[in-house]
Amino acid sequence: MLLQLENVSKSFGEVRALENVSFVLNYHEIVGLVGGNGAGKSTLIKILAGVFPPDKGRIYLEGQEVVFRNPKEAHNHGIYTVHQKMEEILAPHHDVTANIFMGEEVTRPLFRSFIPFIKVLAKREMEKEAEEILSRVGIRIDSVRRPIVSYSGGQRQAVALARAIRKKPKILLLDEPTAALGVKEKFQVLRLIRRLGKEEGISIVIVSHNLEEVFEVVDRIVVLRNGQVVGECSPSQATKERVVQMIVGGE
Numbered sequence: 357m358l359l360q361l362e363n364v365s366k367s368f369g370e371v372r373a374l375e376n377v378s379f380v381l382n383y384h385e386i387v388g389l390v391g392g393n394g395a396g397k398s399t400l401i402k403i404l405a406g407v408f409p410p411d412k413g414r415i416y417l418e419g420q421e422v423v424f425r426n427p428k429e430a431h432n433h434g435i436y437t438v439h440q441k442m443e444e445i446l447a448p449h450h451d452v453t454a455n456i457f458m459g460e461e462v463t464r465p466l467f468r469s470f471i472p473f474i475k476v477l478a479k480r481e482m483e484k485e486a487e488e489i490l491s492r493v494g495i496r497i498d499s500v501r502r503p504i505v506s507y508s509g510g511q512r513q514a515v516a517l518a519r520a521i522r523k524k525p526k527i528l529l530l531d532e533p534t535a536a537l538g539v540k541e542k543f544q545v546l547r548l549i550r551r552l553g554k555e556e557g558i559s560i561v562i563v564s565h566n567l568e569e570v571f572e573v574v575d576r577i578v579v580l581r582n583g584q585v586v587g588e589c590s591p592s593q594a595t596k597e598r599v600v601q602m603i604v605g606g607e
Contacts, residue, residue: 358383358559359404359527364413366399373399374410375583381527386553386560388570391580392603397563400580401529404561405437406430417526434526438516440535445516448505452497453479453486455504456519489518493551510541514548521556528552530562534569546573567596581605 359381366374374396389397406424424430462482463475486500495514534542550573552558571591578588579602587602
């Protein structure tokens with residue numbers, strides 16, 4: 357197994373967000389994390405992303421216990437998050453290349469022979485790599501030089517995914533990845549997610565309220581209710597009605 361959470365709990369004051377949650381993510385697996393509002397899904401994702409530590413419990417990555425004190429430490433272990441609110445992770449008035457390389461720009465000496473310590477952006481090199489990443493995962497973008505704001509919601513989400521892919525992640529955490537998209541764009545992003553899991557070999561955790569989408573793309577569904585894992589199932593062996601029963605806790 358790639359990732360294991362063992363008896364993880366987290367409280368915020370008097371509110372118990374997670375209680376003794378155990379969770380497993382296997383290599384090359386896509387897992388859907390579902391539940392009602394306040395079930396603990398976002399808290400679990402944020403713990404995995406290093407936003408805050410659990411109050412108790414342990415996290416194991418490839419058999420080794422890990423502690424994430426901040427998102428950078430999670431990144432160093434190959435765990436990246438693509439948030440629902442793309443405006444928080446994309447710069448809308450910058451071009452596609454700038455967004456894919458944001459914070460990790462490639463530079464070269466201005467004059468190699470005379471002033472090697474003065475650096476400039478290697479724009480063409482970055483554009484070429486951006487085009488290669490987008491092409492490899494089947495993302496269609498007219499030009500990597502166009503600003504993000506000129507593209508549709510689905511294309512922006514695809515660029516956010518491409519940005520994470522460039523970092524060669526072991527695990528992608530997707531928080532409501534299709535929430536702000538139209539029907540056609542949702543299915544385009546779902547196809548991309550499936551491709552990343554099956555062809556790129558990235559293990560993925562998807563938080564979603566949309567069971568249709570979850571059943572469309574995941575290998576396994578884990579249900580949270582009131583901060584606890586109350587069940588899990590395979591989409592091929594369960595119905596949406598059964599999952600809803602687990603979410604609401606009744607027939």
